[in-house]
Amino acid sequence: MSEILKEQFQKIITIEPADFEYILGHFTYKKFKKHQFLVQEGQQVTFDYFLISGCVKSYYTDENGKMHILLFALRDWWITDYEAYYYQKRAIVNIDCLEDTEVLCLSNDNREKLCQEFHQVEHFFRRKTNRRNVALQNRILSLLSSNAKQRYEKFLLEYPSLAQRLPKHILASYLGVTRETLSRLYVQK
Structure with missing residues (x-):
């Protein structure tokens, strides 16, 4: 541990x-x-x-x-x-x-x-805080400037194992989309 x-x-x-x-x-x-x-x-x-x-x-x-x-x-x-x-x-x-x-x-x-x-x-x-600040900034920018498909693809690229562990409604909420939209994106992949 x-x-x-x-x-x-x-x-x-x-x-x-x-x-x-x-x-x-x-x-x-x-x-x-x-x-x-x-x-x-x-x-x-x-x-x-x-x-x-x-x-x-x-x-x-x-x-x-x-x-x-x-x-x-x-x-x-x-x-x-x-x-x-x-x-x-x-x-x-x-x-x-x-x-x-x-x-x-x-x-x-x-x-x-x-x-x-x-x-x-x-x-x-300090280094951990710097990394967290950059990650949060990137998350905000992604929400502001990316469409649902782009956010989904970025998430899969950055966190492939996490995508498999999360319930779909939780992942949809994180991406700022409905469960139905996530299902369509999931099928497109």
């Missing part, structure tokens, strides 16, 4: 085994069942979650009850409601499990502590 996190760090920084064990001590391990929430709208957000296994979705529900999926997270990905996490606000998004999921949880206090104690950990989180 901790090897996944260690590999994640080592993709970006060099870390001594003793330092990694100390860092790991600032995380807590949790298991969630399918359909359980990591984060629920209106609640305080205590943790950033590093997925060891499983799949989760982050979504916003508008005033009409329509679900807008922001993103997914799989093994080796991080996810939370970042505004609520960083600024001690109540969550505006939900994050729930599409599969049974195991996570390592890092509180903002522990993240700040580790970043103060280890320059390379601060560097790691």
